Amino acid sequence: EAGVAQSPRYKIIEKRQSVAFWCNPISGHATLYWYQQILGQGPKLLIQFQNNGVVDDSQLPKDRFSAERLKGVDSTLKIQPAKLEDSAVYLCASSRDRGGYGEQFFGPGTRLTVL
């Protein structure tokens, strides 16, 4: 089966610009996650969707970050405006179950550099 797809793979922007990332999860997976991974740290959950509803967005900086999952499939994560500290890898993952109990499958990530 096809894995989790993400695009773009790399993005370089200047601070205060906007950027958007796209994720296509594994077909049939109900739960989709966006993580931020800063160099040397573990992934930090930004937002979790079950189908097209938000399950958890408690760590999403809502003044600048937004995410949506239309029709319970693809998802986009947007940063507007970007700050230097947003430089990180943004990982999308999906799982078959509602989250917390089964395997997560990760996409290759988008490496964001904010100058």
Add this chain to the structure above:
Amino acid sequence: RKEVEQDPGPFNVPEGATVAFNCTYSNSASQSFFWYRQDCRKEPKLLMSVYSSGNEDGRFTAQLNRASQYISLLIRDSKLSDSATYLCVVNSGTYKYIFGTGTRLKVLA
């Protein structure tokens, strides 16, 4: 106290050595536990789930100690290809996963 804590390492071990990593968690209601492996500049991939009775997969053994709230990963007969970061993942007691910062392993020839 962090919800999930790991020794970041790095652990530098010779080929053939046995190495063990521990991971402590703070939420006693956590119900599922995992070890993921992350190669440099790659995405995390599931190495193994950790079951209450402990489980083994080839050279890898995972154990859970609920009383002391930690999980462990033992790698026997280390190979060069085992060099990676090992991420401890714990469910938050509900539907959310919490990742540790990862332990870096380097196996030396």
